[in-house]
Amino acid sequence: MLVVARSTALAAAVLVLVPSALACTPRASQASLESRLVCLTCHTTLDESDSPFANQMKDEVARRVALCQSEGKILDALVVEFGTPVLSTPQTHGFDLLAWILPLGGVTLGAIALGVGAWRWSASRTSAPDSPQAPPLAPQDERRVDDELERLD
DSSP states (O other): OHHHHHHHHHHHHHHHHHHHHHHTOSOOOHHHHHHHBBOTTTOSBTTTOOSHHHHHHHHHHHHHHHTTOOHHHHHHHHHHHHOGGGBSSOOSSGGGGHHHHHHHHHHHHHHHHHHHHHHHHHHHHHHSOSSOOOOOOOHHHHHHHHHHHHHHO
């Protein structure tokens, strides 16, 4: 009888706790959020900052994580409250998309310019002769060179 009562109590506890545990499955990581958010007073990420404002933001993030809010929902709420400067990386839509495109475009254009420059430089080197033609020697100079070469043998 005691075993049945314990089993029933355990089953009731599982039935009560499982729905709340399932509601919080995609739990946000406070460490991840602190690396993605910036302190507005010292302009460093929350995980690196120890300012009073950063500590208040950390407490707010911890409170929202405890309420089982997703990372996206927490980030969206903080952006609404403080604006986009609170994010450590620019968003990937709208005007902020330029912050991603311009550096990548600059690197791509630089690589293309280097490739074209190297191709033109190598093409100009192969079309030119390796050494310019020297003017022919005068007959007496040729005779002196031949005499010196025979003397060395």
